[in-house]
Every structure is written in structure tokens, then in C-alpha cells.
Amino acid sequence: MSIKVYVPRDTTTLSLGGNHIAAAIVAEAESRGEDIQLIRNGSRGVFWLEPMVEVETDQGRVAYGPVEARDVTGLFDTGFLTGSESHKLSLGKPEELPYLKKQQRLTFARAGIIDPVSIDDYKALDGFKGLARSLQLTGQEIVDAVKVSGLRGRGGAAFPTGIKWQTVHDCPPDQKYIVCNADEGDSGTFADRMVMEADPFMLIEGMTIAGLAVGATQGYIYLRSEYPVAFDILKEAIANAYAAGYLGDDLLGCGKKFDLEVRLGAAAYICGEETSLLESLEGKRGLVRFKPPLPAIEGLFGKPTIVNNVLSLAAVPYIMAEGGQAYANYGMGRSRGTLPFQLAGNVQQGGLIELAFGPTLRQLIDDFGGGTASGRPMKAIQVGGPLGAYLPESQWDTPLDYEAFAAIEAVLGHGGIVIFDDTVDMTEQARFSMEFCIEESCGKCTPCRIGSTRGVEVIDKIRSGVNVGANLTLLEDLCDTMIHGSLCAMGGMTPFPVQSAFKHFPEDIDNAIANSTSAEVH
Ligand SMILES: Cc1cc2nc3c(=O)[nH]c(=O)nc-3n(C[C@H](O)[C@H](O)[C@H](O)COP(=O)(O)O)c2cc1C
Ligand code: SF4
Numbered sequence: 450m451s452i453k454v455y456v457p458r459d460t461t462t463l464s465l466g467g468n469h470i471a472a473a474i475v476a477e478a479e480s481r482g483e484d485i486q487l488i489r490n491g492s493r494g495v496f497w498l499e500p501m502v503e504v505e506t507d508q509g510r511v512a513y514g515p516v517e518a519r520d521v522t523g524l525f526d527t528g529f530l531t532g533s534e535s536h537k538l539s540l541g542k543p544e545e546l547p548y549l550k551k552q553q554r555l556t557f558a559r560a561g562i563i564d565p566v567s568i569d570d571y572k573a574l575d576g577f578k579g580l581a582r583s584l585q586l587t588g589q590e591i592v593d594a595v596k597v598s599g600l601r602g603r604g605g606a607a608f609p610t611g612i613k614w615q616t617v618h619d620c621p622p623d624q625k626y627i628v629c630n631a632d633e634g635d636s637g638t639f640a641d642r643m644v645m646e647a648d649p650f651m652l653i654e655g656m657t658i659a660g661l662a663v664g665a666t667q668g669y670i671y672l673r674s675e676y677p678v679a680f681d682i683l684k685e686a687i688a689n690a691y692a693a694g695y696l697g698d699d700l701l702g703c704g705k706k707f708d709l710e711v712r713l714g715a716a717a718y719i720c721g722e723e724t725s726l727l728e729s730l731e732g733k734r735g736l737v738r739f740k741p742p743l744p745a746i747e748g749l750f751g752k753p754t755i756v757n758n759v760l761s762l763a764a765v766p767y768i769m770a771e772g773g774q775a776y777a778n779y780g781m782g783r784s785r786g787t788l789p790f791q792l793a794g795n796v797q798q799g800g801l802i803e804l805a806f807g808p809t810l811r812q813l814i815d816d817f818g819g820g821t822a823s824g825r826p827m828k829a830i831q832v833g834g835p836l837g838a839y840l841p842e843s844q845w846d847t848p849l850d851y852e853a854f855a856a857i858e859a860v861l862g863h864g865g866i867v868i869f870d871d872t873v874d875m876t877e878q879a880r881f882s883m884e885f886c887i888e889e890s891c892g893k894c895t896p897c898r899i900g901s902t903r904g905v906e907v908i909d910k911i912r913s914g915v916n917v918g919a920n921l922t923l924l925e926d927l928c929d930t931m932i933h934g935s936l937c938a939m940g941g942m943t944p945f946p947v948q949s950a951f952k953h954f955p956e957d958i959d960n961a962i963a964n965s966t967s968a969e970v971h
């Protein structure tokens with residue numbers, strides 16, 4: 450019987466030579482007369498060990514990593530096809546790796562284990578169980594289960610998903626839509642991509658259940674064009690789902706209908722904002738719409754629309770299979786369930802860590818991060834993407850919970866965590882935040898469009914020592930105007946990283962001035 454060898458096909462692994470390694474393994478097996486079956490799985494999110502190759506043995510799967518193409522011959526020589534642990538890249542059983550063992554994987558339970566486009570693999574690990582159960586229920590019963598789960602939107606705003614679904618459910622019967630926000634533009638985030646590349650049927654199942662819940666018959670996944678691998682895998686998975694009756698006019702013979710398509714967006718950050726996304730999906734420029742009306746009432750083409758993040762929709766199959774309460778049993782306070790944290794930036798062990806809400810940032814980093822990649826002390830951590838605050842060490846004991854973060858004027862957002870060592874200049878980071886807003890603003894309102902440009906100018910003056918006190922006051926005023934006067938969170942949140950950088954790292958102002966060549970008045 451063929452020996453199953455797994456080489457991931459996700460973006461991270463491919464960027465590290467995954468295809469070369471796969472080809473080298475096939476060629477080496479052929480030349481040695483070994484009968485192998487190569488399976489292109491997704492990543493388990495242990496990115497610092499990618500490319501991680503796995504072999505199925507009588508004792509279960511064993512892993513090797515990070516593998517390079519030049520390691521392949523040595524792996525065969527030392528008997529990796531039988532799970533030998535004599536090679537220096539041997540990692541033992543993947544599920545025993547502390548990085549994976551210490552996690553609480555609900556959404557990412559199948560990631561890296563299955564072939565992402567195999568319906569049989571998906572079903573073998575509880576796939577489509579949630580859909581089967583949902584088909585027995587009324588729309589209202591599905592919405593109720595999501596409410597019980599306490600699921601809040603994972604795209605940033607943490608709005609209760611069940612309430613959003615209720616709004617769409619309660620709209621009169623008409624054309625309704627399910628739109629998946631797969632624009633994932635936050636710095637250091639990759640959880641959405643991992644879902645789509647490692648377990649796309651989970652997203653397809655979640656969207657189909659959402660359709661059944663609210664009476665929507667058409668779904669769209671709005672995907673950024675910078676995710677071509679996810680695009681291909683999603684298209685393959687959707688075609689397989691249609692062929693097997695999990696999508697289309699007669700879902701599993703129940704007479705209900707749900708169609709699904711992937712649409713590529715050009716990867717503008719603002720096209721992740723839900724109303725701008727809808728404009729883009731309608732073929733227009735990604736400009737933010739005034740709210741109200743909410744998209745739940747007048748969304749895509751003016752029709753009631755659920756817009757949910759990939760992770761929100763991907764949590765639904767578990768909720769429907771195991772019950773809302775099973776999901777709600779994880780977490781703390783009003784933050785129920787799990788959040789896939791994404792560890793990135795200057796860190797030794799970058800990757801995805803799914804845990805129930807509640808551990809502190811320091812615990813997460815100590816348990817999983819392995820220190821900075823540079824070996825230097827950690828100085829600042831930005832949580833929640835480019836609009837999230839920079840946290841100094843005094844705040845690293847804050848529990849990872851929406852409310853606890855709000856209490857320190859920070860956000861959890863999409864769970865992206867970016868680490869900086871002590872060489873970072875926080876005034877430069879503050880400048881970068883304003884510059885990012887200039888680049889990415891949709892331009893519809895003045896505080897954001899003009900404010901960000903003025904923000905860069907004022908920060909430049911502060912960094913070069915020009916009227917520092919007065920310019921700091923001016924910057925504070927400008928931030929206040931952006932927070933309270935902007936139409937959407939792009940302009941409204943850009944001040945968070947700026948204010949936190951100046952508030953928590955004031956010593957960097959003096960350092961920047963000292964390093965400046967254009968200091969005038971101190
Ligand atoms: C500037 C900006 C960018 C955003 N980018 C994303 C994104 O990439 N993905 C996402 O799901 N939500 C993003 N959001 C949040 C969405 O507007 C919206 O709240 C979310 O898609 C709703 O889904 P959820 O309730 O499942 O979180 C962004 C919001 C803003 C203001
Ligand atoms: S805050 Fe910025 S991105 Fe949002 S509507 Fe105004 S100009 Fe557009």
C-alpha cells in the first residue's frame with residue numbers, strides 16, 4: 450500500500466519552496482522504487498517549522514521540518530518513510546508539538562490534517578455535521594443557536610453575530626445575500642487565509658448555514674487578489690461541493706438552494722470595511738457608504754445582506770454541530786469561544802495559535818513566541834492590525850478579551866499580534882500609522898483624508914524638534930478630530946497607534962530629536 454506523504458500547499462509553505470520539496474520527494478521515491486501517495490495538505494500554522502513534511506506510519510503521522518529540497522535525499526536515507534526519528538529535522542508526532550498541544554483548536558481542528566479539497570477527508574473529521582443538523586431546523590432555530598454561542602464578529606468590531614443574523618432573518622422575504630469578508634488586510638494576520646487554504650469546506654459550510662438561517666440563496670466570498678493560492682483552493686473546493694450536492698439548487702436533496710462564488714478585490718485596505726466592500730462587489734470604487742441603512746437591511750444591491758468575516762462564518766459549523774453552549778463554554782466575560790491569535794513581526798516562533806479568550810498577552814508570547822527573532826529584548830507589541838494600539842510592557846498582562854482591551858484603549862481586532870524589539874523608534878511607527886491612513890483612506894471625509902496628511906507633517910516637526918510642546922498639543926487635537934469626526938473606523942482609529950506610541954514611549958521623542966539633523970527649537 451502507498452505511504453502517504455504530506456507537503457502543505459499553503460502560501461507560506463509555497464513561498465519557502467514547498468513545490469520544489471514535493472517534486473523532490475516524488476522524484477526520490479521513484480528512483481528508489483518506493484510507493485508513495487503525495488498529499489498536498491494545508492498548514493497547521495506552525496509557520497516557523499514550515500515547510501513541515503509529514504508521513505503516515507503505523508504509529509500515526511510523524512513530522513519533519515523545516516525541510517529544504519536539499520534535505521530530501523537525507524530524509525529518505527535515514528528512513529523517514531517509516532517515521533524514523535534519526536534525522537535532525539525529525540519533530541515526532543505533530544500533535545505532540547508543544548506549540549500545537551497547548552492550543553484549544555475548534556475552528557482550526559482540521560487545519561493541516563486534511564487534504565483541503567477532499568470532501569471525504571472533511572467528512573471524516575465531522576465536516577458537514579453542522580449543515581446536516583441545520584437542515585433539520587428552522588431559520589430562527591439556527592439564529593438562536595448562534596446567539597447562544599455568544600459568537601462576536603471576528604473581523605474587528607466584535608458585533609454579536611446572532612443579532613446581525615436576526616436582523617437579516619427578520620427582513621421580509623426577498624433576495625438576500627451572504628457576503629464573506631475575506632479581504633484580510635491587517636498587518637500580521639493570516640488566519641482567514643489559513644481557513645481558506647487549509648479547510649475551505651468549513652467556510653463553505655458556514656456560509657451555507659448562514660443562507661439557511663436567513664433565507665439567502667446567494668453567497669459571495671470577497672477575496673483580496675494578493676491571495677492567489679487561496680483563490681485556487683477555494684474554486685476547487687466550491688466545484689467539489691457543487692459536484693457532491695453541498696451547494697446548488699437542491700442542498701443534499703432537501704429542496705433548498707444556495708449558490709456560492711468567489712470574487713477578487715484589488716486589495717485596498719479600505720475595501721475590508723463592509724460598506725466599501727459592498728460597493729466594490731457591485732463593481733464600483735471602494736468608497737465607504739453612510740450608515741444607516743445597515744448592510745443587514747440594505748446591503749448588496751440594496752438587499753438585506755449578512756457581511757461576516759471568514760473566522761466568524763468558519764466558527765458556525767462547530768456551533769451547529771456541537772451546539773451553541775459548547776462554543777460558549779470557552780472564553781471569558783462577553784468574549785465567548787476561541788480566537789485564532791496570529792503571532793508575527795520580530796518573533797522566533799511565528800504562527801497561528803487558537804485559544805479560548807482569556808490568557809494574557811505575556812502568557813501567549815511566553816508560551817508560544819520563543820522570544821524575538823533578533824534575540825533582543827521586546828519593546829512594543831501592536832495588537833489588532835494597523836489601527837491597533839502599541840502596547841508597552843506594563844500592559845502585557847491584560848487578558849486577551851474584548852472588554853479588557855477596550856479598558857486600556859486597545860483593540861483585539863482580528864487577533865493579529867506584531868512584535869517589535871528595542872531597536873524600534875516609536876515616533877517612526879506613529880508616523881507610519883498616519884502615512885498608512887494617507888495611502889489607504891477612501892477620501893470621502895475630511896478628518897481622515899486631510900487629517901492624516903497634516904498628521905504626518907506634525908509628527909515630522911515633533912521628530913525634528915520643532916516647537917515640540919505646541920506640536921504635541923496640535924497632534925492631540927488632530928487625533929481628537931479624527932476620532933470624533935471620521936465617517937468610518939479607518940480615520941476614527943488611526944489615532945490609536947499614534948497616541949499610544951507617544952503616550953507609552955515618550956523617551957523616543959528625545960531620541961528622534963537627538964538623531965534628527967534638522968532640529969530647530971527644542
Ligand atoms: C478600514 C477597515 C478595514 C476593515 N477590514 C476588514 C477585513 O479585512 N476583514 C474583515 O472581516 N473585516 C474588516 N473590517 C470590519 C468590517 O467592516 C466588518 O465589521 C466585518 O466584516 C463584519 O464581519 P464580522 O461581524 O464577522 O466581524 C474593516 C473595517 C474597517 C473600518
Ligand atoms: S474615515 Fe477615511 S476611509 Fe473612512 S470614510 Fe472617511 S475618508 Fe473614507
